[in-house]
Every structure is written in C-alpha cells, then in structure tokens.
Amino acid sequence: MMGLASDGGLLVPQVIPDLRARLKSMRGMSYNALAFEIMRHYIDDLPEKDLIGLIDTSYATFDHELITPVKSLDNFHVLELFHGPTLAFKDVALQFLGNFFEHILEGSDARLNILCATSGDTGSAAIAGVKGKARINIFVLYPTGKTSPLQERQMTTVLDDNIHNISLNGSFDDCQTLMKSVFSDLPYRNQYQLGAVNSVNWARILAQIVYYFSAWCQLDCPDRFDVAVPTGNFGNIFAGYLAKRMGLPVHRLILATNQNDILANFFNSGRYQRGDVHFTHSPAMDIQIASNFERYLFYEFGQATDKVSDFMSQFQSTGSANVNFNTKRHNEDFLAGAVSNEETLQTIKWCHENHDYLVDPHTAVGIHVGRQFSEPGIPLVCLSTAHPAKFESAMQTALPGVTVAHPTLSALMDLPERKQQMEVDEQAVKDYLAAHAG
Numbered sequence: 001m002m003g004l005a006s007d008g009g010l011l012v013p014q015v016i017p018d019l020r021a022r023l024k025s026m027r028g029m030s031y032n033a034l035a036f037e038i039m040r041h042y043i044d045d046l047p048e049k050d051l052i053g054l055i056d057t058s059y060a061t062f063d064h065e066l067i068t069p070v071k072s073l074d075n076f077h078v079l080e081l082f083h084g085p086t087l088a089f090k091d092v093a094l095q096f097l098g099n100f101f102e103h104i105l106e107g108s109d110a111r112l113n114i115l116c117a118t119s120g121d122t123g124s125a126a127i128a129g130v131k132g133k134a135r136i137n138i139f140v141l142y143p144t145g146k147t148s149p150l151q152e153r154q155m156t157t158v159l160d161d162n163i164h165n166i167s168l169n170g171s172f173d174d175c176q177t178l179m180k181s182v183f184s185d186l187p188y189r190n191q192y193q194l195g196a197v198n199s200v201n202w203a204r205i206l207a208q209i210v211y212y213f214s215a216w217c218q219l220d221c222p223d224r225f226d227v228a229v230p231t232g233n234f235g236n237i238f239a240g241y242l243a244k245r246m247g248l249p250v251h252r253l254i255l256a257t258n259q260n261d262i263l264a265n266f267f268n269s270g271r272y273q274r275g276d277v278h279f280t281h282s283p284a285m286d287i288q289i290a291s292n293f294e295r296y297l298f299y300e301f302g303q304a305t306d307k308v309s310d311f312m313s314q315f316q317s318t319g320s321a322n323v324n325f326n327t328k329r330h331n332e333d334f335l336a337g338a339v340s341n342e343e344t345l346q347t348i349k350w351c352h353e354n355h356d357y358l359v360d361p362h363t364a365v366g367i368h369v370g371r372q373f374s375e376p377g378i379p380l381v382c383l384s385t386a387h388p389a390k391f392e393s394a395m396q397t398a399l400p401g402v403t404v405a406h407p408t409l410s411a412l413m414d415l416p417e418r419k420q421q422m423e424v425d426e427q428a429v430k431d432y433l434a435a436h437a438g
C-alpha cells in the first residue's frame, strides 16, 4: 500500500517470474484466469481463493465480457482498455487496487485516507475504485475550472460518504504541491494514515501487466507482436516491459508521446532532458518527468541502484542526464516517436474515414507512431487508453459534425453533485481532512 519506498525510491519486485513454459497453457484463458495466473507469481501473502475473489469483483464492473477486447482494423489491432466505469485505462488498475486495499485493511483492522491530486483522469478512476469502501476515504484535490466539465462531473456526482472532492482555486501544480507538502508532514501523515494511489504504486503496474498477455491470447498467440503505447508517466508501457521480461513474445514496445517528448528523445539518443510542459489534445500525457521511468533505469543499469541514484541526482540538479547508449541493443526493446497536435487530429480523422472507428486523442498518438514503425508480417497492437467521448472538444475539432457520445457520460449532466470549494491553503485542507477522516 506504500507509494514510494521509505528511502524515497520506487519499489520493484525481487524477481521477475519467467512464464515462458506456461505461455501455451494461457491460450483460451478468460481475462480473470489470466490475471490470476500472472498476479499469483508476485503475491505470496494472500490465499489463492482471496486473490481470485478480488479479481472477479474488480472486473465485474467492466461492460465487455472480454474486459479488454481487441478490435481488429485492416492491418493493425486496437486493444480497448476503456470498458471500465470511468472509460479510461486507469480503471483496469484502480478497480483492482480499491478492492485489494480494502481486503488488506480488513485483515489488519486498519483504515486509510487517500490523498490525491488530479488534473482529470486519475481522480475519477481512483474515486470509482474506492467508492463505498468502509475502511477507505479519498480526498481529491483538483483545480477549479481546469478540468473538463465532464471530468469534474465524473468525480463530483459520486455521492458516497467516503468520497471528498475538493475544488481548489489554483492550478494543477498548486494541487500537487499542496498534496506533497501534506505528505511531507510526517506526524500528520501518520496520525491520519495517509496513503497515495498515484501511478508509481506497484499494485497498479501489476494489474496492467495482465492485458498485454490478454492481447496476445486474443491474437491467437503469434510468434511475436509489436505494441504501441501512448505514454505519459511510463506506467502503462513499463507494465509491457515487464510482460516482455516475463517471456511474452513482444517484439518491440513502441513508445509514443505527444509534444512533451522527453521520453521519445531519450529512447532515440540516450539523453534525458527536461523541457517545458506543453498543453496538447492528449492532456493525460502532458508530462515532462515520468514518475515510473526510474524503474526502467534500474533494469537498464543492470540493477545497480547506485547508478540509478547517480543518474537521478544528476538529472535533478542539472535538468539533464545521459546513459551510455547502445542503440542497437536498445532498439531491440523500444522504438519511440513524438506526435504533434496536428498529427493527432489527422490520425483521428484517418481512423474515422478509413476504418469507421473513433479513437480518442491519446490513442491517436499511439496509432500514429505505431504505424510509423510497424513491419510487414508482425502484428501491431495499439493500446487504446480512453473512450473518445471523454475528450469531446478535441473530437469536435478533428471531426466536426460527428457525434461522439457515451451513455454513461451523457447521464452525468442530470445527476446531483457534491464538492467542497477551497483556496490553496494547506492548513484549510488539513483541517478538512482531519474533520472527515473518520
């Protein structure tokens, strides 16, 4: 349940299980059976039947029987990760995490207060993951007027007692800074059992490994396949990297960024250099410092933690750091590219005109780069991270006059809301949390 390790680093598994010998037996398994087959190698302190129960409960909220279905277009495939309650791929991890945390808290008769800062997608998925849980409260900080009205309503229309939406009169950075500051007050953090669910949480990565295996099974177990991943914090694609190391025959992981291209540049040059944040049509990827990247560096440096530390300190103090790059070896795992706003809109249009298929702007970024690198004879799977109706205004710009809707989102407009409006004032937020922590 801890986000960061106690020394401020990230947690990684002691060993990555090798499932090569078990791949054949996965053919035809249901999503939930696959999830159990994969997660059980990483979880040794839960009875099997408890883990199976948690998986079944978590994915019962999805609206497709395959949970993450593959949709085949002419010469590539789309893995739809948006069939959960908030219509974004974050549900795959956060539905599981909510049930998993509640189960552990029950076992130890403990409680947890989750504090979360969001610019949109994470907050609603985290709320959907923990709503109604008896031992968990969640306090979500978001910037007033800076999320889309739909995103806000996905959070504020959840009226369960354990859900607290706090609209802060400031920017997303203000929300994040305030959250970090509350976490750094250790006596307060311990007194109120504060926890986090951000994307460095190991349980989130674990749950995301499963759909890479599911995609391979749905393609009828090819000898190898490429996967294109629209990337922000490097959580999603890192799960794919683990799947590959576990023996799944992923040929290339194709990393796609928007104009915030620090990671694409790294994989093309070995140089990791911070830039300014650009606001794009794919806001969930408007990130410069990818919080999970450090995990990849650990493997890149042959599990030498001192080298990871040196790299990260150099990056923190100078804004840039290099690895001694062997491009050839590198390109065996990763290929990378960045996409402009214009190309994103063109790809949405291209998918609609050529395949009669609607993709959201994040997915479009992945498709654009994936197709650039795809090779004849190797199936390409593009991960689709959100339902297009979540990003109405970009869809309107790309496809004027085309209706892009989803009944879950349309229904939100008529539901009652509850939220707390506050100034960016750390003490006020702490007092509110203390009063509602239960």
Ligand SMILES: *Cc1c(COP(=O)(O)O)cnc(C)c1O
Pocket (backbone or CB within 6 Å): 088, 089, 090, 121, 122, 199, 230, 231, 232, 233, 234, 235, 236, 237, 284, 285, 362, 385, 386
């Ligand atoms: C969070 C998010 C991403 C980025 O995923 P990472 O794991 O941070 O790389 C991409 N698309 C959508 C729609 C998201 O919500």
